[in-house]
Amino acid sequence: MHKEFTFKATESDAKKRLDIFLHEKLPETTRSSLKHTISEGLVSVDGTTIRKAGHRLQDGDEVEITLPEIETHELKAEAIPLDILFEDDYLLVINKPSGLSVHPGAGQFDGTLANALLHHSDRLSTIGGELRPGIVHRLDKETTGVMVIAKTDEAHVELAKQFKAHTIRRRYHAIVWGVMKDDSGEIDLPIGRSVRDRKKISTDAKKTREAKTLYKALKRFDGFSLLELTPHTGRTHQIRVHLAAINHPVVGDKLYGKRKVPSTIPKPVADKIKGIKSQCLHAISLGFTHPVSKEEMDFEAPYPPDIEGLIEEFESR
Structure with missing residues (x-):
């Protein structure tokens, strides 16, 4: 039919x-x-x-x-645990784990953050549609860290305005390959969908959009660096693409990073890297103005254990 x-x-x-x-x-x-x-x-x-x-x-x-005949999909509530940092009648702030897609897509209609949110609360904003309840922004599936969820349409609209105006305060930490030479700097490289591989974003795409990322070297190790990153724009895969473009890809990034751990890496470090469940990119903090009370709010999320363990291994050497 x-x-x-x-x-x-x-x-x-x-x-x-x-x-x-x-x-x-x-x-x-x-x-x-x-x-x-x-x-x-x-x-x-x-x-x-x-x-x-x-x-x-x-x-x-x-x-x-x-x-x-198009098969319709109804989003179902699932009892997926949430690491909740804050909650009131208007907002929910969580620490997203690795491996959790934010919303359904590409044939996946279960096991997402959206499914977990439906189980947790019967009050979520509807602006994003039936498949994205409460979702104001997103993190990549393998990226961990702070996310804010809107419980009401009013909260959603006000938060979306802040994201659009770039007044949201966002900081990411990343462990990258290579020793960063400069203490700080800006990566100003327009990016867009790759022509050769539609799953990837590229700096040499035919159609690009402005993308800027500030970086600061927090720690340097033997062959690696811990960076703090502040995106001034919010493009898909922006931080990952920018770091790969300057030859410092995120450790564990299977799309833009190294596919194999070089044999020159000490075995204890190599074992830690191979055991990482996520890419080493963590949304460590998120700050915004509460959409109703207008209070300035800032939240931080601790590193996941595998990233914390890799940093400890570096520091012990």
């Missing part, structure tokens, strides 16, 4: 790729399946069949798509 959908492109959709436009309208359908649907001739724009996913839309275009 098939289902037909018709959408109207608006001024804000002008020059937008057809597959991206359709993914925004049908978020539970993957980009890859939409591209296949387009190539099969099941999508038309103003009555003309379009077979190129990269077709650019114009204001007023009428887009029709024929799809097999």
Whole structure:
């Protein structure tokens, strides 16, 4: 059984790729399946069949798509433990563990932070949609640390304004490969989706956006450094891409870092690195203005045990 959908492109959709436009309208359908649907001739724009996913839309275009019956997914509450740093009637602040995706996506509809939040509270903001209850911002799956969750739509809107205005106070700590030469500096490199690998973000992408990250060397070890990082923009994978671009990738980063531990690394250190469950990137602090009381709030999250253990191993040598 098939289902037909018709959408109207608006001024804000002008020059937008057809597959991206359709993914925004049908978020539970993957980009890859939409591209296949387009190539099969099941999508038309103003009555003309379009077979190129990269077709650019114009204001007023009428887009029709024929799809097999779409399977809907209902987000289910799951009893996933949460490390709660603070909670009131409007906010929830947590220390996110490694391996926990923030919200469903790419065929994963369980085992996420969103599932855990539904189990923890029946009061969450709805602005992000049914699959992202309470989610104002995100951390990568393998990144640990402080996150703020909105319980009400009012809190969500006010927090989102602070993120957009860059008034949120964010600090990350990262263990990186190599000894950082400078004590501090700024990485100012625009980034965008890689043409060669769509899973990756790159500094040499065709279409890039401004991205700036401040760094400070906190400690230097034999072959490694502990850095403090402050992103001035909030691009996907920004810190990881920027550090890889200056040849100091995050330890444990399987996408942008070293895939194997070099044989020159001492065995005790190598064993610690191999035993790390996450990439060594931790959102150590988050500060913001409370959306209702207007109180300035700052939270810190301790390192996960594997990162703490690696630092202790470095310091013992």
